[in-house]
Amino acid sequence: MSLSAEIILRENGLRVTPQRLAVLELFLSHSGFHWSADQIRNQLLPRIPGLARGTTYKVLEEFVRSHICEELPTPEGLFLYGIRLKPHHHFACRKCHRWFDIDVDGVDNIHISSILPGAVIDDIAVTFHGLCRDCRVNESQ
């Protein structure tokens, strides 16, 4: 399945600009990756020379507001961005700091009204922390 970046932008009411296209295409071609704004900018500089940090942040903010992207605060005090066309949870490796998308059944089925009467859930973000397989293998060597 290949989703066109242009279609996604239009469906979310965003004008198609080279910067928005470049950021979105980077995410679409690396699904499951989560990066900081600087990591995103560094990967796009060869394609868009002179891409400003401010522009990168602005595009990411727009994507977060449109729910195209997720913004993940990390224990290291950074923000990571990933594509969020479909809600998902995360596993964060505390050693290599990579974040992996995971689907977990059941976590979403919390009856919030019995815990916080009157409250309604409109978003859910669950993060599991631990060591990924690569880091576990390296640790045991």
Ligand SMILES: [Zn+2]
């Ligand atoms: Zn790891």
Ligand SMILES: [Zn+2]
């Ligand atoms: Zn994610």
